[in-house]
Structure formats: structure tokens, C-alpha cells
Amino acid sequence: MGAESASALHLLFTGDPALFAIVRLSIAVSLSATLLAALLGAPLGALVGLTHFRGREVAIVALNAMMGLPPVMVGLVCYLALSRSGPLGAWGLLFTPKAMVIAQTILVTPIIAAITRQTVEDLWLEYREELAAMNVGPMWRVATLLWDGRFSLTTAFLAGYGRAAAEVGSIIIVGGNIEGFTRTITTAMALETSKGNLPLAIGLGVVLLLIVVSVSTLAWGMRRVGERFAG
């Protein structure tokens, strides 16, 4: 293992172009998917958290259950939808990074929605009377709760990004792991391990860990600074 680790570090510090192309694509796909999921999941979570409708409890249970969606299942559904004979086949997205973003968005949206719902619901219990007394309208209430819950929602974003960055099951199905086009860290790791190219696989693993730790540290720092200056 010592030789493999040394080779991995060598690849990292010499700026191996193949390695960095893979890293760039991974970050782009996972961040895009997480941002899209935040745009969809945060309002969805707030809506479920603040409104009362028939079947709300079922919706909450479903949302929580979907946090554990199997990536290969999502990959398969996306594959069927995006394949030539599928309902979205005309878009021609299969085996492109866009298809990978779609699959990861589906995986991450329930995570962000479920955490947002809990955050907004808890905050609403605290704020309800105060906002009612101030005559704040429904849309503004949602915006207020999302803004005041922003530090907790950072955790939702992180959890979503962690899920997207670490998964391989869906993107290998809809992306196809095409070298130089749809190969990401996790799909490359799976491939290189199966080929016996352990140095590259380990190098990719180290980079993946560094990315996840960096994003977490950044978010934690932002949260600390925000709490200090905004309360």
C-alpha cells in the first residue's frame, strides 16, 4: 500500500492532467446538482413545513424515506427516461454530464427538502405569533424563515453535496463513465480499481476526501462567522 500511496501523492502534486480533468468534472456535476436541488428542495420543504393539506403526514414520511433513495435505482429510472425510446429521449442527454446532474439532483432534492421542512417547521413554531403580530404575509413568512434558518440549511446543503459527491451508482448508469467526457472521481475509482490501477484510484480517493472536507470546513466557517455577526 505504501508504494500506491506514494504514487497517488505524486499524481496529485505533479498536477496530472487526467486526474484534474476528472476532479473538475466531479465538482461541476455535484455542485450543479446540489444547487439545483437546493432551488427545488428548499421551497418544497418550506411548503410542506408551513402548509396543512390532506395527506401531509404521508408526504413527510415519503420525503424522509426518499432521503435513502438507492442511486442505482435513480440511475435506472433516469436511463429509461432519457434513452432514445424513453419519454425524454428526444433531448439527447443520455451519457452526458447533464444527465448526471439530473440523476444527482433527484437524489439530493429529498435530502434538502426534508431537512428544510424540519428546520422551517421548528422555526415557525418559534416565530408564528411574532410574524402574525407584524402582519407578515405568507410569501414573506417563507422568505423570513428560510433566511433566518440559513445556518441550519447550510447543513442541508452539505448533506446534499456529500451525497452527490460520494455516489457512483446513478452517474455510472446515465453518464457511462466515458473518458474525458463523463468520467468523475467515483466512476473512475470504480474503473481503476477493477483494472488494478490502485495508485490512481487511491489518488482520486484522497482528492475526493479533500474536496468533501474542504466544503465542510468552508460551510462550518461561514456558519460560525454568520452566527457571530447575525445571531
Add this chain to the structure above:
Amino acid sequence: MQASSSDLPILFACVDIRRGPTVLLRNLSCAISAGAPTVLIGPNGAGKSTLLRAAMGLIAPTSGGITWGGRKAPSPTGRAIVFQRPVMLRRSCAGNLTYALAAAGVVGADRKSRLAELLQIVGLEAVANRPARQLSGGEQQRLALARALARNPKVLFLDEPTASLDPNATKTIEDIVRAVSERGVKVVMATHDLGEARRLAGEILLLHRGELIESCPVQKFFADPLTDAAKRFIAGELLL
């Protein structure tokens, strides 16, 4: 903050408010009219906070009726309330006030001048940029008061605004309440503190177990209470 009687008098007619099997207010009839502060006193669970919330229009009676200036629905503006444990929004002191001013429809340059005015009224200029949740209890109460005043209310409801504050903080709050009242705002306040009631009230409403026991001018209440319950309460006995 000129007085206007648009929501006054607030009339309670045979009001019952229940939550499940619990009776919060029972057959309560009273009038809250313009003038000196009305102070609600009584032990815990007497119904003081419920009466304030009902008068604010935040909860509806189970039976009976409330009218505001002869209308069955209160005007959307003109009233404000400070809760016993006010919730500070997660932003600075000035941010909380800016939010309240925006909610009250104050826009543009007016908002900036009103913000400065409100900070000055409650003496929070020095901590304007501090996170609201990091202020002391007394400062948070003053901020909540300023946030209520941002609505430019004609009627101001205060739910035990000096509970658990030290004498200095209590005096600061009482001075603000007095100044607001002198500017023509009708103050309706709940308190446990008989001394505070004596210092601030024009009229006293004594509640016990959701019922109005006694209602009269403050001098008469302390000098010549009508009911046995009032006499015992003034004497410091426990009303059980």
C-alpha cells in the same frame, strides 16, 4: 404617534375562550377605551395573556364577541404587541427594526429616519449593529418594544414586559411605556407586579381563573377594592 380611536373602544361581550377542555376566559365583558394605561393583573393562569392576544386579534373567541371601534374585525394596522418572551429575529438589532418597519409598510428614506428615531426612543443606538440574540434581557425587551412601535400603533399591548428584569431595566422600560402613553398611544399591559401597576395604570382589570373579578380606576382599586379577592390580592395573599 398621534392618538386615534380607530380600534377603540375594544369591547368584549360575554367572551369565552377555550382550548379543548381548558377554559382560558370565561364570560368576560369589558371595555378598553382611550386614555391612561389599562393594566391587567392576576395570578398565573388568570387569562391576562389570552385577553391581550384576543384584543390584538390573534385568537378568536369560542363564544361571545369582540369589537374594535364598533367593527367586528380589527384594522390590519394600528395595534402592536410585545410578548412576554419576544422572539428576536436572527439579524442585528437594527436589522430587526428594519424588518418591522418594512412589515409596517415604511419605505425608502422614511425607513432610515424612523430607524434612527426608534433606536433613540429605546436607547439602543450603541448596540444597533449587534446580533439581537446576543443582547441582554432588558435590551431585548427594549428592542421588542421598538419593533412594536415601528408599526406606529394606536393601541400597544404589553405582556409582562418587565418580568425577570432587574430594577434598572424595569425602570427603563417603564419610562418608555410612560412616554409612549403620554404621546397618545393606548397602552394595555399585563403584569404580576402590583407596584408597577400602581406606577403605570390609569385603570386596573383584575382577572382570576379566566374571569374578570374587578375593573376600576387605579386609585379606587388600591384604596377601596370592591371584592374580597381584590383585597386579598393587594394584601399579597395567594389567590388559589
